[in-house]
Amino acid sequence: QLQLQESRPGLVKPSETLSLTCTVSGGSISSSTYFWGWIRQPPGKGLEWIGSGSYSGSTYYNPSLENRVTISVDTSKNQFSLWLTSVTAADTAVYYCAELTPRVPTTWGQGTLVTVSS
Amino acid sequence: EIVLTQSPVTLSLSPGERATLSCRASQSVSSNYLAWFQQKPGQAPRLLIFGASNRATGIPDTFSGSGSGTDFILTISRLEPEDFAVYYCQQYGSSPYTFGQGTKLEIK
Numbered sequence: 001q002l003q004l005q006e007s008r009p010g011l012v013k014p015s016e017t018l019s020l021t022c023t024v025s026g027g028s029i030s031s032s033t034y035f036w037g038w039i040r041q042p043p044g045k046g047l048e049w050i051g052s053g054s055y056s057g058s059t060y061y062n063p064s065l066e067n068r069v070t071i072s073v074d075t076s077k078n079q080f081s082l083w084l085t086s087v088t089a090a091d092t093a094v095y096y097c098a099e100l101t102p103r104v105p106t107t108w109g110q111g112t113l114v115t116v117s118s
Numbered sequence: 119e120i121v122l123t124q125s126p127v128t129l130s131l132s133p134g135e136r137a138t139l140s141c142r143a144s145q146s147v148s149s150n151y152l153a154w155f156q157q158k159p160g161q162a163p164r165l166l167i168f169g170a171s172n173r174a175t176g177i178p179d180t181f182s183g184s185g186s187g188t189d190f191i192l193t194i195s196r197l198e199p200e201d202f203a204v205y206y207c208q209q210y211g212s213s214p215y216t217f218g219q220g221t222k223l224e225i226k
Contacts, residue, residue, distance in 0.1 A: 047155075047163065047206055047217040062214040063119075096162055103210040104153045106174065108162035 002027040004097050004109035012091075012116050018084040022097030022109055029078045030055045035100040036073060036080040040093040041111075048093075052100055053080060087116045120145055120209050122218035130226040137194040139221045141207035146187045148211030154183055154192045155206045157220075163206060167192065199225075 007021040022036070029036065037052035051061035053071040061069050065084070073080040084091060094113050098105035121144040131137055141152065150170040155163035165174040167183035170190055180195045194201055202225050207218040 046219045047208070049208075049215040049217065060213055064214070103151065103215070104165065104168045104208070105155075105163070106165055106168075108164075111162050 002107045006109045006112040008112050018087050020082045024078045030075045037098045037100050038082045039096045042093045092116045124218035124221045128222045132226045139192040141190040143188040147209045151211035152190050153208045156203050158203045
C-alpha cells in the first residue's frame with residue numbers, strides 16, 4: 001500500500017525559501033499513472049492547491065504561487081520536493097503531499113506544519 | 119479560476135439522520151471532475167468520492183455523490199458517530215484545481 005511522508009522543516013524565516021520533501025514507499029514514483037502534488041492548509045482554514053509534477057518532468061502550478069514555486073520528482077530516491085521562495089507569514093500552513101491518480105489526491109501524507117517567523 | 123461554494127457552512131444533525139451537503143461551482147466542472155473529502159481534527163483529508171459519484175476504495179455505501187455541471191451533492195444516508203467531521207469538495211477539471219471552503223458536520 002502506498003504511503004507518503006513529508007519532511008519536517010518546522011520554522012522558516014521570512015524572505016527565505018521553504019523546502020519540503022515527500023518520501024514515497026510501497027510503490028514507484030516512476031509509475032506513469034501517477035502525478036505527485038502538494039496542498040496546504042493554513043491553521044484553522046481550508047485547503048489550497050499548490051501544484052503537481054510527474055517523473056517525466058511535467059509540472060502544473062497554481063497561478064497564485066507560480067512565480068515562487070517549484071516541484072520536482074527524484075526517481076533515484078523515490079521522493080518529490082517542493083520549494084517556495086520569498087516566504088511570508090501568509091505561507092504558514094500544514095503542507096500535505098499527495099499521490100494523484102491521475103488528478104485527484106487519492107493518498108495523502110500526514111502533513112507537516114511549517115511556520116514562517118523570525 | 120473556478121470558485122466552489124459549499125453549503126451549509128455548519129450542519130447540525132444526530133446519529134442515524136441523513137446528511138445532504140451541497141457544492142456549487144462558479145462555472146461548469148469539466149467532465150464532472152469533482153471530488154469530496156472528509157477531514158477530522160489533526161488528520162489529513164480522506165478521499166470519499168471522485169468523478170462526482172464514484173466511491174473511493176474502502177468508502178462505505180452510506181456515502182454517495184451526485185450532480186453534474188455546476189451543482190453537486192454529497193449524501194450520507196445514515197450518520198454514524200465517526201462521520202462528524204469537515205467535508206470539502208474539490209474540482210480537478212480545470213487548472214488551478216480548487217477546493218470549497220468546507221462544511222462542518224457536527225453532532226446536534
